Amino acid sequence: MTxxxxxxxxxxxxxxxxxxxxxxxxxxxxxxxRKIDPQVFLTARLAPDMFAxxxxxxxxxxxxxxxxxxxxxxxxxxxxxxxASFAELQARIAKTLDHLATFxxxxxxxxxxxxxxxxxxxxxxxxxxLQYLLNVATPNFYFHVTTAYDILRHNGVPLxxxxxxxxx
Amino acid sequence: MTxxxxxxxxxxxxxxxxxxxxxxxxxxxxxxxRKIDPQVFLTARLAPDMFAxxxxxxxxxxxxxxxxxxxxxxxxxxxxxxxASFAELQARIAKTLDHLATFxxxxxxxxxxxxxxxxxxxxxxxxxxLQYLLNVATPNFYFHVTTAYDILRHNGVPLxxxxxxxxx
Numbered sequence: 036m037t038x039x040x041x042x043x044x045x046x047x048x049x050x051x052x053x054x055x056x057x058x059x060x061x062x063x064x065x066x067x068x069r070k071i072d073p074q075v076f077l078t079a080r081l082a083p084d085m086f087a088x089x090x091x092x093x094x095x096x097x098x099x100x101x102x103x104x105x106x107x108x109x110x111x112x113x114x115x116x117x118x119a120s121f122a123e124l125q126a127r128i129a130k131t132l133d134h135l136a137t138f139x140x141x142x143x144x145x146x147x148x149x150x151x152x153x154x155x156x157x158x159x160x161x162x163x164x165l166q167y168l169l170n171v172a173t174p175n176f177y178f179h180v181t182t183a184y185d186i187l188r189h190n191g192v193p194l195x196x197x198x199x200x201x202x203x
Numbered sequence: 204m205t206x207x208x209x210x211x212x213x214x215x216x217x218x219x220x221x222x223x224x225x226x227x228x229x230x231x232x233x234x235x236x237r238k239i240d241p242q243v244f245l246t247a248r249l250a251p252d253m254f255a256x257x258x259x260x261x262x263x264x265x266x267x268x269x270x271x272x273x274x275x276x277x278x279x280x281x282x283x284x285x286x287a288s289f290a291e292l293q294a295r296i297a298k299t300l301d302h303l304a305t306f307x308x309x310x311x312x313x314x315x316x317x318x319x320x321x322x323x324x325x326x327x328x329x330x331x332x333l334q335y336l337l338n339v340a341t342p343n344f345y346f347h348v349t350t351a352y353d354i355l356r357h358n359g360v361p362l363x364x365x366x367x368x369x370x371x
Contacts, residue, residue, distance in 0.1 A: 036316050038206045038333060047337055081249070081357040148204050156365060165206060169215055174368055177345035184346075185353045189249040197324060200342055 040106060040147055041140035044168055048099035048176060049135045054201030055095065055180050056128045058187065058194060063121040065192045073121055079186050088186045092124045095179035096131040102172035103138050105153065106146035106164050208274060208315055209308035212336055216267035216344060217303045222369030223263065223348050224296045226355065226362060231289040233360045241289055247354050254347075256354045260292045263347035264299040270340035271306050273321065274314035274332050 066073045080087045086094070093116050104111040112134055118124050147165035154160070155171065162171065184199050197203045234241045248255045254262070261284050272279040280302055286292050315333035322328070323339065330339065352367050365371045 036333070038208065038211065038315055040206065042333065043206065043211055043337065047341075050338065051342065081353050082359070085356055147206055156370070165204070165210065169211065170218065170368070173215075174219065174345070175364075177342070178349050178352075178364065178367060181346050181349035182353055185249050185350055188253055189357070191250070196343075196346065199346060200338070202324070 039140050040143040040145075040164065040168070041103075041138065044103050044106060044143065044172070045135050045138050047173070048102070049132055050201055051176070051180055052096070052099055052128050052132055052135075054199055055092065055183065056125055057198050057201070057203075058184055059092070059121055059124055059128075061194055061198060062187045062192045069191075076187060076190055076192070077119070077121070077124075079190050081182070081186055081189060085182070088183055089118055089124065091179045091183040091186065092127065093118065095176055095183065096127055098172045098176040098179070100131050100134050101153075102168055102176075103135065103143060105151045106149060106168065107138060107142045108149065207308050208311040208313075208332065208336070209306065212271050212274060212311065212340070213303050213306050215341070216270070217300055218369055219344070219348055220264070220267055220296050220300055220303075222367060223260065223351065224293055225366050225369070225371075226352055227260070227289055227292055227296075229362055229366060230355045230360045237359075244355060244358055244360070245287070245289070245292075247358050249350070249354055249357060253350070256351055257286055257292065259347045259351040259354065260295065261286065263344055263351065264295055266340045266344040266347070268299050268302050269321075270336055270344075271303065271311060273319045274317060274336065275306060275310045276317065 062076050063073060066076055077089045078087045096114070101111045114127065118127050147163065149164040150161050151164055151167040152159065152161050153167070184194060188194055230244050231241060234244055245257045246255045264282070269279045282295060282298070286295050315331065317332040318329050319332055319335040320327065320329050321335070352362060356362055
């Protein structure tokens with residue numbers, strides 16, 4: 036078997052986004068059970084200068100939609116970043132999964148060597164595709180998915196790592 | 204260029220562990236500046252039923268030492284899990300980086316198809332190497348590295364995502 040760019044981008048992002056959707060479903064349900072305004076969770080953050088839950092989900096999906104698009108040489112879809120409810124975050128994740136479903140392994144074949152142009156820390160940067168995926172898109176994606184989970188755990192939502200991993 | 208199991212395991216773990224070492228260096232320095240007992244950071248957690256900082260670092264290194272070893276069919280080195288200071292956590296990361304440095308790309312060639320046996324959620328499981336790396340080792344690794352960072356940010360350590368990414 037050869038390892039494909041598809042497996043390590045679309046495959047990974049799709050699996051983890053489905054798990055993130057489960058995490059958010061559990062959070063919304065928990066807010067209901069504890070009679071907590073969902074906005075409390077949606078606007079919660081771990082430090083005053085860190086992003087709130089909603090923004091964590093937005094950025095996670097940004098990397099998931101952006102990486103395969105850039106690797107395939109396609110336009111990155113623009114989202115409006117106006118989600119303000121759990122339902123809207125779920126819709127954003129679903130829209131991202133739909134976008135991921137438009138890629139085939141063939142679309143990404145050879146993209147490990149394709150030059151990707153992007154803004155990185157406010158500057159234009161160019162990177163080989165594999166380096167962009169492994170050192171920019173994937174760590175950023177995992178950072179925001181994990182931080183979303185951590186915000187909810189910090190707020191008492193009963194989640195386990197198996198939900199984070201997508202095993203239940 | 205072909206994508207190697209080495210790149211997506213050893214390469215990723217080593218880069219992120221070096222960044223984690225920088226995160227911990229910044230945390231220890233910040234404790235000193237704020238005259239906070241380092242134990243406060245080392246034992247901090249985001250929820251009563253989540254692991255403290257020390258354990259997050261231990262588990263992150265466990266996945267980093269375990270994955271390439273299992274993929275190469277080597278014994279996984281045993282660590283004693285007795286770290287109780289920033290210096291000892293740094294030593295554990297350094298030891299893990301030394302272990303990662305013993306692997307060559309050739310050691311992991313073809314390991315995408317190798318059957319890996321491990322305990323997963325308390326049960327024995329067997330998985331093809333690539334699936335183990337992408338769906339078990341890597342997400343777990345990122346989970347604990349990110350949560351270590353999140354614990355420190357939550358406790359006011361001035362870190363930025365560029366430190367998490369290893370860019371400064």
